[in-house]
Amino acid sequence: MDSFADRTKRRLRDELLDAAYDAIVAGGYDGLRMNDVARRTGVSRQTVYNEFGDKWGVLQAVVVRETERFLLDVNAALAEQSDPIDGLRVAVERALTLAGDNPLVKAALSQPGSDQASQLLTTRGQQVLEVSHQRLDAHVREHWPEIPPEDATSCVDVALRVVLSHIVTPGPPPAAVAAQLARVLTPFLSSYRRQV
């Protein structure tokens, strides 16, 4: 069920992703060399292809893992609030702040030779959206079961897309964006408020 081989497999994947992450942060997507990833992990180049298919697969896997870690942090911020509106505001602010400091986001958006990488947040952003949506949705349903699933999903979707847009195209500071979004969505969520 959880054999040594399974754990080894996961570890291999994880170490490969570590190496790839470092390479991308250092030199953007174009600076990512399959051979470097392999050598730095102490494995053959072929093994990297076996694991991820191609270079694009490596980038996707790095981004998915990073997204999941990112969401853990955002969900933790969500969990600290009992009122849904407060949660929304805090989570949005946290997400935007985190993104601004995230080395991988910086590399994807501002490194020369990362046009392809940035597409994972825009035209090819389904994966990031899906992973994020799934995690946020599950969390919201668990913490605010009184909100109808459909309403929760709608809110998550709206907020998520607005946040992603602000990551790709920064505007006002995080707190301002969070306040704005909270204000706009408050009427929609007013019946579920938990005033302290």
Added chain:
Amino acid sequence: MDSFADRTKRRLRDELLDAAYDAIVAGGYDGLRMNDVARRTGVSRQTVYNEFGDKWGVLQAVVVRETERFLLDVNAALAEQSDPIDGLRVAVERALTLAGDNPLVKAALSQPGSDQASQLLTTRGQQVLEVSHQRLDAHVREHWPEIPPEDATSCVDVALRVVLSHIVTPGPPPAAVAAQLARVLTPFLSSYRRQV
């Protein structure tokens, strides 16, 4: 040189030894089951045989690893003293104290069904002696180069055997044994003292 496969191999060995260690501490040598070690590590029974040869090999490997860890601690105590006699006393006391608290030593000496295990400290103790001697000798030569190698070796050998004897057959408390040994060997080492 340090491929992923190498690291995995070391990790496998280490996890097997962890499982074996726990089993021995819990149930003595007789309570050690090859099948349990394998299953607990998530590996087949055959793999355990491939790695250690037989059950006796497992025990030996566990003891060698534990000895090396033990010596790291003792050598750290040695390193804190500038005077060789002080080092001797402090190291002896530390070794006896550590041994008294060590779960594996307890299991080997007092668990029912560990007669064979206890032999690794007595009639079949060459391995433990050699490993310990090697580590201590190297450490002494590095820290007190002014002591002739032959004298250093002799002192290490005498002290080591006395300490091992006191572990197997406890007598006075650690501090008393340490003081006694230091007093006896002081004349032999007097010319190398570094009085503070």
Added chain:
DNA sequence: ATCATCTGTCCGGCCTCTTGACATTTGAGG
């Protein structure tokens, strides 16, 4: 135009782990 570098693919060989079977030993219980 040429050369070097990188991606992506294929394949044969090798090594390790797995699986199942088997003989042998040992201890407990009828």
Added chain:
DNA sequence: CCTCAAATGTCAAGAGGCCGGACAGATGAT
């Protein structure tokens, strides 16, 4: 004393994954 169950130790066949080398194609620099 005999039997059964459990554990050790050995063997061989099979599978899976990694390695190493080779190759074609694309790309960019000189």
